[in-house]
Amino acid sequence: MNKLRAHIEKITPLTDEEFEQIKPFFSLKKVRKNQYLIHEGDEVKYEYLVLSGIYKVFYVDQQGKEYIVQFAQENWWMSDYRAFFKQTNASMFIECLEEGEVLYSTLQSREKLSTDLHKMEHFFRVKLTNGYLALQDRIKLLLSSTPQQRYEEFSKLYPDLLQRIPKKYIAEFLGVSRETLSRLYSNSK
Amino acid sequence: MNKLRAHIEKITPLTDEEFEQIKPFFSLKKVRKNQYLIHEGDEVKYEYLVLSGIYKVFYVDQQGKEYIVQFAQENWWMSDYRAFFKQTNASMFIECLEEGEVLYSTLQSREKLSTDLHKMEHFFRVKLTNGYLALQDRIKLLLSSTPQQRYEEFSKLYPDLLQRIPKKYIAEFLGVSRETLSRLYSNSK
DNA sequence: AAATAAGTGTGATCCAAATCACACTTTATT
DNA sequence: AATAAAGTGTGATTTGGATCACACTTATTT
Numbered sequence: 267m268n269k270l271r272a273h274i275e276k277i278t279p280l281t282d283e284e285f286e287q288i289k290p291f292f293s294l295k296k297v298r299k300n301q302y303l304i305h306e307g308d309e310v311k312y313e314y315l316v317l318s319g320i321y322k323v324f325y326v327d328q329q330g331k332e333y334i335v336q337f338a339q340e341n342w343w344m345s346d347y348r349a350f351f352k353q354t355n356a357s358m359f360i361e362c363l364e365e366g367e368v369l370y371s372t373l374q375s376r377e378k379l380s381t382d383l384h385k386m387e388h389f390f391r392v393k394l395t396n397g398y399l400a401l402q403d404r405i406k407l408l409l410s411s412t413p414q415q416r417y418e419e420f421s422k423l424y425p426d427l428l429q430r431i432p433k434k435y436i437a438e439f440l441g442v443s444r445e446t447l448s449r450l451y452s453n454s455k
Numbered sequence: 456m457n458k459l460r461a462h463i464e465k466i467t468p469l470t471d472e473e474f475e476q477i478k479p480f481f482s483l484k485k486v487r488k489n490q491y492l493i494h495e496g497d498e499v500k501y502e503y504l505v506l507s508g509i510y511k512v513f514y515v516d517q518q519g520k521e522y523i524v525q526f527a528q529e530n531w532w533m534s535d536y537r538a539f540f541k542q543t544n545a546s547m548f549i550e551c552l553e554e555g556e557v558l559y560s561t562l563q564s565r566e567k568l569s570t571d572l573h574k575m576e577h578f579f580r581v582k583l584t585n586g587y588l589a590l591q592d593r594i595k596l597l598l599s600s601t602p603q604q605r606y607e608e609f610s611k612l613y614p615d616l617l618q619r620i621p622k623k624y625i626a627e628f629l630g631v632s633r634e635t636l637s638r639l640y641s642n643s644k
Numbered sequence: 645a646a647a648t649a650a651g652t653g654t655g656a657t658c659c660a661a662a663t664c665a666c667a668c669t670t671t672a673t674t
Numbered sequence: 675a676a677t678a679a680a681g682t683g684t685g686a687t688t689t690g691g692a693t694c695a696c697a698c699t700t701a702t703t704t
Contacts, residue, residue: 325595333598335591348588380580384573391569391576394583399537401590402524406514408597409522409630413691432651441598443692448653602661621681632662637683 267292269317270369273341277392278385288386291375295368297321303360303368304346310356312370313345314338319366320427322435325358334439337427343393363431413442417450456481458506459558462530466581467574477575480564485556486510492549492557493535499545501559502534503527508555509616511624514547523628526616532582552620602631606639 270292271285280288297303297319304310306326314321316338323336323344335358338344346358350373380387407416420440421428428436437447459481460474469477486492486508493499495515503510505527512525512533524547527533535547539562569576596605609629610617617625626636 325599327599331599333595335594335598347591351584351588380577384576387573387576387580388569391580391583394580394587395540398583398587398590399540401587401594402536405524405590405593405597406522408594409524410514410516410520434651444652445654445693446691449691452653623681633682634663634684635661638661641683 267294267369270315273315274386274389277389280385284383284385287383288379291379292369292371295370297362297366297368299362299365301362303362304349304356304358306356306359308356310346310349310354311372313343313347313350313373313376314360314368314370316340316342316344317367317369319362319368320364320430321360321362321368322431323358323360324438332438333441334435337424337431337435337439339427343397363435408441413440413446414450416440416442417447456483456558459504462504463575463578466578469574473572473574476572477568480568481558481560483556484559486551486554488551488554490551490554492551493538493545493547495545495548497545499535499538499543500561502532502536502539502562502565503549503557503559505529505531505533506556506558508551508557509553509619510549510551510555510557511620512547512549513627521627522630523624526613526620526624526628528616532586552624597630602629602635603639605629605631606636 267289270289271280274280274285274288292315294317303312303314303321304323318340321338321344322334323338323346324332324334326332336342336344338360344360346356346360348354349356349358353373376390380390407419411419417436417440420436433447434444437444440447456478459478460469463469463474463477481504483506492501492503492510493512507529510527510533511523512527512535513521513523515521525531525533527549533549535545535549537543538545538547542562565579569579596608600608606625606629609625622636623633626633629636
């Protein structure tokens with residue numbers, strides 16, 4: 267739970283009492299490779315804060331093609347957020363790519379923490395602000411960039427992921443075919 | 456300012472005293488058609504809450520092509536949010552398509568209101584949550600849908616905009632060429 | 645260590661949408 | 675009301691990237 271405290275305190279300092287109040291709202295879970303945290307169609311009870319490991323948040327279209335909405339690593343939050351916030355069934359999957367640990371928490375917890383502790387409402391607001399900006403940047407990239415530019419941007423943002431996960435997943439994240447992505451780095455250097 | 460109060464109270468009720476405290480952080484501005492609220496390169500002092508009119512938030516790539524990040528109508532917030540939050544220069548434009556009025560407010564105001572009034576921090580958190588979900592839906596659409604599906608989705612979400620703004624802007628929002636979009640509705644019905 | 649599965653590179657082909665071009669229409673401007 | 679500007683539909687052409695196909699490589703599994 268020390269990681270949780272450090273994580274929150276990157277945004278707002280906490281007293282010991284405050285942290286004692288926050289702690290019980292989170293539980294720890296070990297996750298093995300290939301394990302699903304969320305499965306399409308299921309109820310989405312939790313959001314997750316990644317302590318370690320790598321995870322992909324993705325969905326599958328009618329033709330069975332996969333699209334990756336988000337990769338998550340240490341200190342990232344993840345869920346099928348539409349389903350989580352709107353309390354509907356999942357339209358996405360979360361699968362573990364490298365085993366690790368996560369903290370999980372319910373929507374009721376998030377709301378209770380936000381109500382009881384102004385600091386936590388602040389924390390979530392700041393997190394959402396940053397999330398919003400990241401998504402907007404991604405939209406701009408999807409609207410106006412070539413596969414080449416998308417790949418370069420990805421390499422800049424997540425140099426470590428480039429090494430650690432299969433390239434085909436990167437293609438699914440960038441909205442480019444596996445083959446096109448492969449030709450990018452074989453041609454260009 | 457009544458509109459502001461009603462807008463906030465959709466999310467959290469306010470006492471008269473609270474609203475008196477909030478009011479001074481917002482100013483009114485009338486905006487004429489074709490007027491710019493934000494211009495690329497400029498400092499971004501304000502975010503805007505639309506009271507009336509229609510606005511487009513867009514950017515221009517190296518080749519001079521335009522891409523629309525957001526349309527804004529009554530009760531929508533808009534800014535070049537990366538520049539606004541990170542206090543950097545604008546990489547986008549906001550232009551008025553139909554004249555109207557907006558309220559504007561600074562980053563300092565947003566932060567002060569959030570600090571002083573837990574309710575306002577809550578308000579902004581809820582707004583950001585919804586914004587986040589909307590952007591994520593848009594990413595999914597850009598990743599996996601055909602021009603046809605994008606157009607249908609747009610028609611469902613903004614049936615009124617379809618009538619009121621030039622179709623070429625819709626194309627710029629959907630990430631599809633003007634011509635392709637035009638062929639969609641001339642062929643399909 | 646052998647067998648199976650998952651991931652990757654690369655050529656050949658195809659196709660949806662971009663681009664180019666231009667006439668027509670609607671909307672601003674003077 | 676006349677002129678200019680902006681927006682739109684539609685054909686012809688081009689093209690970037692998807693798809694298909696398959697060999698090779700690297701991981702898992704037993």
